[in-house]
Amino acid sequence: MRRRIDFMLRLLFLLCTSIGIVALAVLIVSIVVDGFRYIRPELFLNYPSRRAAQAGMKSAIVGSIYMLLMMAPISFVFGVGAAIYLEEYAKKNRATRFIQLNISTLAGVPSIVYGILGLTIFVRFFALERSLISGTLTMTLLVLPVIIVSAQEAIKAVPKIRRDASFALGADKWQTVSRAVLPSAMPGILTGVILAMSRAIGETAPLVMIGALTYISFLPSSLKDSFSVMPIQIFNWISRPQEEFHSLAAAGIMVLLALLLLMNFSAILLRNKFQKHI
Structure with missing residues (x-):
């Protein structure tokens, strides 16, 4: 049976x-x-156009890359720093458990909520307008809980014997964390960070809320400039009635999928590389 x-x-x-x-x-x-x-050179070299034969997504691709390059260091520093504090320095009391519960909850909040938060805080309160820096900070808020949770799990997975051995050799708390714990946890941390970046690069709802443009014929030259990203451009094309724009949207989806696969492949390579040195 x-x-x-x-x-x-x-x-x-x-x-x-x-x-x-x-x-x-x-x-x-x-x-x-x-x-x-x-999938032709014009797709990568031309700006968006009302004519499908001349339309490209150069500004959207560059905007996505700019946002990703700014998000990565900010998210890594704050996310991994928060994980280290919660796991290695914070006392295990009600306040810590409350903070941990809220971080875990925020990791599952719908992305549109972060868009509303970014619109309220960055666009209106700090008067950053609908700019590249507003989009970057909003998407950083989106991925921070995911990075914190994944980094905490990676730090927890480090055997206690490594910490004990470091203390036995006379190392202080920070030396133990930086030279014994972090190198062992780095494969899991980097994997979590890159996968969180992959999620952010494909999000549309938060950027729609803060006003990312669907048609932009220039590249951002400063953090206060308007911007567009690939999901926004794809959304614009797929909403048009002409069949040619639907095919352009499919080509844009292929480019976005290729970028996501490249990022996931990079996460695997980095994880394997660091594991060899542990």
């Missing part, structure tokens, strides 16, 4: 997995078929 139940459950799990894989494969094939003919 148990073997029969086990066999039935394995079939059920295999069926569920197959449905997800098949649906994803059909979606990817459909996107590739529609957008492959628009």
Whole structure:
């Protein structure tokens, strides 16, 4: 009886997995078929246009890269710093548990809430307007809880014996954290940071809330300039009635997927590289 139940459950799990894989494969094939003919140099070199034959997503690609380059160091410093404090320095009391509960809750909050928060704080309160810096800070708020939680889990996974050995050799608290704990936790930390960046680069709702432009024919030259990103440009194209823009949107999705796959592949390479040195 148990073997029969086990066999039935394995079939059920295999069926569920197959449905997800098949649906994803059909979606990817459909996107590739529609957008492959628009994967050309003009897509990367031209600015958005009302004519599909001349339209590109240069400003959106550059805006996404700018935002990613600014988000990464800010998110890493504040996210990993908060994780180190909560795991290594903060006392385990009610206040710490309350903070931890709120961070875990924020990691699952819908992204549109962060868009409203960014609109209220950065765009209106600090008067940063609908600029690149507003978008960067809003997306940093979005990924911070995810980075903190993943960094905490990576730090927790470091064996206690490493800390004890460091203290036994006469190291103080910070020397132990920086030279024994962090090098061992770095593969998990970097993986969490890059995956959080991957999530942010594909988000649309928060940037719509703070006013990222759907049509922009210049590159941002300062942090206060207006900007666009790839998900916003794709959303603009897919909402147009012309079939050519739908194919352009499919090509944009292919570019965005390639960037996400590259980031995930980088996370795997960095994790494997650091694990070899542990």
